[in-house]
Amino acid sequence: MFYQSTRDKSLKISSANAIVSGISRDGGLYVPDEIPALTEEEIIFLGGLSYPERAEAVFSKYLTDFTPEEIKNCVLSAYSSGSFETKNVMELKEIAPGENILELWHGPTCAFKDMALQILPHLLTTSVRKTGISKKVCILVATSGDTGKAALEGFKDAPGTCILVFYPENGVSAMQKLQMITQEGENVGVCAIKGNFDDAQTGVKKIFTDPEVAEKLSEKGIMFSSANSINWGRLAPQIVYYVSSYAQLVKEGKIKVGDEINVCVPTGNFGNILAAYYAKTMGIPIKKLICASNSNNVLTDFLKTGVYDRNRKFYTTISPSMDILISSNLERLLYHLSGRDDEYIKKIYSDLSKTGRFEVSDGIKSRLSELFSAGFCTEEETKATISETFDKYGYTIDPHTAVAVGVYNKYTEETGDKTPCVIASTASPYKFPAAVLESLGDKTAYKDEFEMADALYKKSGLKIPAALASLKSKKPRFTESVEKEEMLSAVYRMLQ
Ligand SMILES: *Cc1c(COP(=O)(O)O)cnc(C)c1O
Numbered sequence: 001m002f003y004q005s006t007r008d009k010s011l012k013i014s015s016a017n018a019i020v021s022g023i024s025r026d027g028g029l030y031v032p033d034e035i036p037a038l039t040e041e042e043i044i045f046l047g048g049l050s051y052p053e054r055a056e057a058v059f060s061k062y063l064t065d066f067t068p069e070e071i072k073n074c075v076l077s078a079y080s081s082g083s084f085e086t087k088n089v090m091e092l093k094e095i096a097p098g099e100n101i102l103e104l105w106h107g108p109t110c111a112f113k114d115m116a117l118q119i120l121p122h123l124l125t126t127s128v129r130k131t132g133i134s135k136k137v138c139i140l141v142a143t144s145g146d147t148g149k150a151a152l153e154g155f156k157d158a159p160g161t162c163i164l165v166f167y168p169e170n171g172v173s174a175m176q177k178l179q180m181i182t183q184e185g186e187n188v189g190v191c192a193i194k195g196n197f198d199d200a201q202t203g204v205k206k207i208f209t210d211p212e213v214a215e216k217l218s219e220k221g222i223m224f225s226s227a228n229s230i231n232w233g234r235l236a237p238q239i240v241y242y243v244s245s246y247a248q249l250v251k252e253g254k255i256k257v258g259d260e261i262n263v264c265v266p267t268g269n270f271g272n273i274l275a276a277y278y279a280k281t282m283g284i285p286i287k288k289l290i291c292a293s294n295s296n297n298v299l300t301d302f303l304k305t306g307v308y309d310r311n312r313k314f315y316t317t318i319s320p321s322m323d324i325l326i327s328s329n330l331e332r333l334l335y336h337l338s339g340r341d342d343e344y345i346k347k348i349y350s351d352l353s354k355t356g357r358f359e360v361s362d363g364i365k366s367r368l369s370e371l372f373s374a375g376f377c378t379e380e381e382t383k384a385t386i387s388e389t390f391d392k393y394g395y396t397i398d399p400h401t402a403v404a405v406g407v408y409n410k411y412t413e414e415t416g417d418k419t420p421c422v423i424a425s426t427a428s429p430y431k432f433p434a435a436v437l438e439s440l441g442d443k444t445a446y447k448d449e450f451e452m453a454d455a456l457y458k459k460s461g462l463k464i465p466a467a468l469a470s471l472k473s474k475k476p477r478f479t480e481s482v483e484k485e486e487m488l489s490a491v492y493r494m495l496q
Helices: 015-021 040-047 051-062 068-079 113-117 120-131 146-155 174-181 197-209 211-219 232-251 271-282 298-305 330-337 342-355 362-371 379-393 399-415 433-439 449-460 466-473 484-495
Strands: 003-005 008-013 030-032 091-096 099-103 136-142 161-168 188-194 222-226 261-266 286-293 307-309 357-359 372-376 421-425 481-483
Touching: 003 015, 008 015, 008 342, 015 030, 015 120, 015 222, 015 232, 030 232, 030 330, 040 051, 040 232, 051 068, 051 232, 068 120, 091 232, 091 379, 099 232, 099 399, 113 120, 113 146, 113 232, 120 136, 120 146, 120 161, 120 232, 136 146, 136 197, 146 161, 146 174, 146 188, 161 174, 161 197, 161 484, 174 449, 174 466, 188 197, 188 484, 197 222, 197 484, 211 222, 232 261, 232 271, 232 421, 261 271, 261 399, 271 286, 271 330, 286 298, 286 399, 298 307, 298 372, 330 342, 330 362, 342 357, 362 372, 372 399, 379 399, 379 433, 399 421, 399 433, 433 449, 449 466, 481 484
Parallel strands: 099 421, 136 161, 136 222, 161 188, 188 481, 261 286, 261 421, 286 372
Antiparallel strands: 003 008, 003 030, 091 099, 307 357
């Protein structure tokens, strides 16, 4: 299998090369040149396997240039080394008949980003070795809060790598910020920018694709790569948990193989829900992909009208990891839905960068409405969903998961569709204790995040993740903050 750029399909490279490069030089994203299939027999077989084994099976279909041993080593280092708090890596909890919450936040940073970022460093260092590159790989990350910390944890002290993270100064939760500025490791750097996530992402993309920068670094024996979900090595691991969820529901007898499910995903950069689309294309019978947004509802409008328009007010919400107006991975979906028309993708993305807007063809619009349903939650609706879910089921959810549950509730009310559903739960409520407590009606003025966590524990009985509790005793290491125009000089400074 080869990987091609969404903006130039004549470019064909191995998965190892795609993972090392992150993004294509033409600004496009790498996608597999064919999407592998899963048979019903395979799905039944996967149900009897552990999570790492299921991951091995899925990777072997996408990373065809890796040896079975290489895949096995990556998978075991990521998922069987004790860094996840549950043995199963992910947990499926049925809170109401047919309503399954897919908990993806049992990793070391308590967000679903760990599912991919615990394995990406292993995939990347293996890829570097395979491609014979002798340069040091510098990972540049723009984060809306969770990717940064998950990437820092994944790459800290990984041989032959270093990692630099940019986050929006006022766009992450207090707990997320603490997690990043106290990061340990000899090869890490963290810097705030005066701007929002889109500014950080645009800045990083620009640095990546600037040939002058590449040359300067090359002289120093350094090359850039990406840990954002524009990297195929981030997406492949996310396909695994949708396949795994379906196989598990079959194994537990909750559905029969071949039965349809719906999947509902709280969406920002469109990586997580795109992974569900790949799972569907592989043969997992997903009826509707339900795309849930917060007040930054650019995707809701797009999926309903076919017009993508980022010229709108940007909101800072209680689900900060979804405060995004440019959803990078949408480009991959549109590439597939356009019949791999690279010229077309180049044109609409040039429209987007010139005018902040594009409109897709009628053919794509009708495909979108077959595949997707879309909705959003306001801040009030998100808080109400946290409170209702707690009252009804005694189950505590974070604000991102609440956006998904809220949109799912609206979907079932509007359509009456009671197909069993998997709802992606993307963060531990302890990452956002202030918003969760407020939603649950607790108006106490707590001293800090740790008092809040204790209060939330008393209320919910949910165990406080050890990784968050331990932040209390850690000293801040990274306090630098720069203008968005100064990101490149910050990179050079951090590389010294
Ligand atoms: C990153 C993130 C999201 C959004 O995922 P995308 O892949 O960017 O769509 C949702 N919730 C949480 C908690 C996240 O960290």
